[in-house]
Amino acid sequence: xxxxxxxxxxxxxxxxxxxxxxxxxxxxxxxxxxxxxxxxxxxxxxxxxxxxxxxxxxxxxxxxxxxxxxxxxxxxxxxxxxxxxxxxxxxxxxxxxxxxxxxxxxxxxxxxxxxxxxxxxxxxxxxxxxxxxxxxxxxxxxxxxxxxxxxxxxxxxxxxxxxxxxxxxxxxxxxxxxxxxxxxxxxxxxxxxxxxxxxxxxxxxxxxxxxxxxxxxxxxxxxxxxxxxxxxxxxxxxxxxxxxxxxxxxxxxxxxxxxxxxxxxxxxxxxxxxxxxxxxxxxxxxxxxxxxxxxxxxxxxxxxxxxxxxxxxxxxxxxxxxxxxxxxxxxxxxxxxxxxxxxxxxxxxxxxxxxxxxxxxxxxxxxxxxxxxxxxxxxxxxxxxxxxxxxxxxxxxxxxxxxxxxxxxxxxxxxxxxxxxxxxxxxxxxxxxxxxxxxxxxxxxxxxxxxxxxxxxxxxxxxxxxxxxxxxxxxxxxxxxxxxxxxxxxxxxxxxxxxxxxxxxxx
Ligand code: ADP
Numbered sequence: 001x002x003x004x005x006x007x008x009x010x011x012x013x014x015x016x017x018x019x020x021x022x023x024x025x026x027x028x029x030x031x032x033x034x035x036x037x038x039x040x041x042x043x044x045x046x047x048x049x050x051x052x053x054x055x056x057x058x059x060x061x062x063x064x065x066x067x068x069x070x071x072x073x074x075x076x077x078x079x080x081x082x083x084x085x086x087x088x089x090x091x092x093x094x095x096x097x098x099x100x101x102x103x104x105x106x107x108x109x110x111x112x113x114x115x116x117x118x119x120x121x122x123x124x125x126x127x128x129x130x131x132x133x134x135x136x137x138x139x140x141x142x143x144x145x146x147x148x149x150x151x152x153x154x155x156x157x158x159x160x161x162x163x164x165x166x167x168x169x170x171x172x173x174x175x176x177x178x179x180x181x182x183x184x185x186x187x188x189x190x191x192x193x194x195x196x197x198x199x200x201x202x203x204x205x206x207x208x209x210x211x212x213x214x215x216x217x218x219x220x221x222x223x224x225x226x227x228x229x230x231x232x233x234x235x236x237x238x239x240x241x242x243x244x245x246x247x248x249x250x251x252x253x254x255x256x257x258x259x260x261x262x263x264x265x266x267x268x269x270x271x272x273x274x275x276x277x278x279x280x281x282x283x284x285x286x287x288x289x290x291x292x293x294x295x296x297x298x299x300x301x302x303x304x305x306x307x308x309x310x311x312x313x314x315x316x317x318x319x320x321x322x323x324x325x326x327x328x329x330x331x332x333x334x335x336x337x338x339x340x341x342x343x344x345x346x347x348x349x350x351x352x353x354x355x356x357x358x359x360x361x362x363x364x365x366x367x368x369x370x371x372x373x374x375x376x377x378x379x380x381x382x383x384x385x386x387x388x389x390x391x392x393x394x395x396x397x398x399x400x401x402x403x404x405x406x407x408x409x410x411x412x413x414x415x416x417x418x419x420x421x422x423x424x425x426x427x428x429x430x431x432x433x434x435x436x437x438x439x440x441x442x443x444x445x446x447x448x449x450x451x452x453x454x455x456x457x458x459x460x461x462x463x464x465x466x467x468x469x470x471x472x473x474x475x476x477x478x479x480x481x482x483x484x485x486x487x488x489x490x491x492x493x494x495x496x497x498x499x500x501x502x503x504x505x506x507x
Contacts, residue, residue: 007033009050010119013043013069014058014085019108023056026112027119040064044072047080054122056106058085059093067100074101079129081122085110163235163256166242167213169249171196171206183227183235183256202227205237212239215249226259233260275449279329279463283322290319325461332465335396336448339472350386353426353497354379354419356394361417364402373409375402376416384421385499393473400466401430401493407460409434409490425479426497433490442483446471 010032012023020036027034035050037043041064043057055073059066070082081103086094094105103125106118157164163180167173173191181187184200191199197206208225217223217240227235239254294315361377368375387394405415409432418429435456437445444450449464451457474481477497485491 007031008053008123009033009035010054010056011035011037011043011046011050011052012056013037013040013061013066014056015039015061016058019058019085022112023115026115030116030119032119040066040069040072043069047073047077052077052080053126054119055080055082056085056119057082059090059097060087067097070097070100070102079126081126083118083122165209165254165256166251167196167209167254168251169213169215171210171213173199174251180256183229183233183258208237209239209252209254212241212252212254213249215241217241217249217252227256233258234263235259272448276333279449280326283326283329286322287319287326290315290322294319321461325463329463329465332463332469335469336465336472339469339476348388348390350388351391351394352384352386353394353428354384356391357398357417357419357428360395360398360402364399364406367403367406368415371406371409372412373406374414376414378416378418380420384419384426385424387426387477387497387499389477393477397470397473397495398428398430400470401495404466405430405432405434405491405493407462408432408457413490421499424499426499428495428497429492430495431490431492436487436489436491437483437485438487439485442485445483446481 010023010027012020012027012034013036014020014023015038017038020038024034024036035046035052037046039061040057043055046052047055055069057066057069057073066084070084073080073082082101084094084097084102084105086097086105086107090107094102094107097105103122104118106114157175157177160177160179163183164175164177165173165180166175172193172195174193176186176191181191186199196209200206200209205225205227208223211217212223223239225237225239227237229235236257236259237254238257239252241249242251242253244250294312297312297315357377357379361375365375402415402417409415413433415430415432418431420427435454437452441450441452445452446467448468450467451462451464471481474495474497479495479497481496482494483491484494
């Protein structure tokens with residue numbers, strides 16, 4: 001019945017034709033759609049088929065009487081209002097009908113006005129009931145929407161990757177998500193409503209949050225607090241006051257972010273800067289000293305004291321050597337930063353690895369010859385699949401490895417380079433019978449600036465960046481590099497590069 005926009009229907013059940021007709025005439029003129037039945041049975045039939053709002057029902061009828069009809073209506077059509085039509089001076093009966101659920105009664109004979117008033121009142125009641133029901137429905141809907149909204153916000157807060165905590169002006173925790181609980185090592189529920197000082201061990205963090213909760217936040221100050229956890233994790237707490245409409249502080253909202261990675265990065269950066277500064281300073285100091293000595297010598301010559309020009313030559317030669325190693329350090333550093341920035345590769349072209357290796361061996365043979373070393377090269381008999389990459393990348397990888405083999409092998413040593421193809425991969429092994437490397441150094445060999453410092457290597461110049469560059473370049477080709485070594489017996493570096501790296505082309 002609720003919400004129907006059609007003309008409201010009234011049913012009149014009375015065995016007296018005059019009453020039925022009279023009611024129909026009066027009520028139709030009020031704008032209602034009036035249906036009539038001359039007995040209870042017919043009336044109930046109409047109720048079953050029509051959307052009736054109000055029933056006017058005679059009490060005394062042959063067959064099913066008004067009480068019986070009333071009982072059936074109350075049982076099956078709860079929202080229908082029943083107005084009983086009672087005979088002359090039967091008020092007791094009318095009262096009994098009201099007790100049994102009738103909405104009102106009207107006694108025969110009644111005037112049109114009396115009928116209008118009683119029906120109008122019934123409709124007003126119906127209207128109010130409808131409004132109340134609609135209001136209740138709306139309220140329920142709002143409640144559901146509110147609950148949905150609340151649960152949505154709760155879900156968002158709980159799935160935030162950062163910790164979140166809200167306190168009131170007294171510093172009591174009113175909200176805390178699981179990440180915050182984890183950072184602060186607190187159980188899920190045992191902290192809500194409690195003062196932060198009872199829950200958080202770190203006094204500095206408590207003071208920081210308390211200050212903001214109490215409204216002592218200064219917007220112009222960059223405020224945050226760094227918390228160090230027992231497992232060496234660093235948590236950054238950043239709080240802001242929660243203000244009401246009158247800009248009064250009601251508490252604090254605090255985010256907690258894990259900044260451990262940033263801290264490590266910062267430390268590595270500082271270490272790197274320190275390392276580079278150190279590497280630059282030593283040769284520069286030597287150059288400075290050598291030049292100072294040459295200047296002093298030339299001053300002495302001018303003043304007639306004898307200082308040989310060979311000595312000057314020697315000092316200048318050393319200065320030149322140091323300058324050379326500085327230049328090589330700087331170009332290694334530039335290479336690394338280019339590779340790490342990802343823009344090392346020029347236009348990729350098809351390259352045959354064996355062609356590059358042949359060229360490098362030819363070039364390095366001069367150095368090897370100086371040390372009376374032999375370089376044996378074994379390449380596949382047939383042409384191998386090409387790689388699509390910048391040829392300089394391959395030159396740098398194999399150039400560095402072959403240079404090292406020569407550098408870290410004694411005079412008369414043997415170097416061998418073997419290349420083959422296995423499982424769609426190019427495999428190159430660079431072997432020497434040089435100093436070898438102790439097991440403990442192997443894991444750090446590809447780190448920046450890592451150099452093995454022992455009696456064999458002490459006087460060999462280097463930057464400790466060559467293998468870092470090699471590893472980064474091999475990674476950029478989606479390949480891998482391994483090292484096996486034994487002190488006193490030599491080392492073997494194996495580079496594996498997929499033939500279909502980059503564009504996946506093979507010949
Ligand atoms: P650099 O040669 O400039 O010191 P690298 O990064 O190329 O730097 O090499 C790092 C260290 O690894 C070297 O200092 C050296 O001790 C060791 N190393 C590299 N190649 C060999 C090799 N073939 N035999 C023995 N030691 C080697």
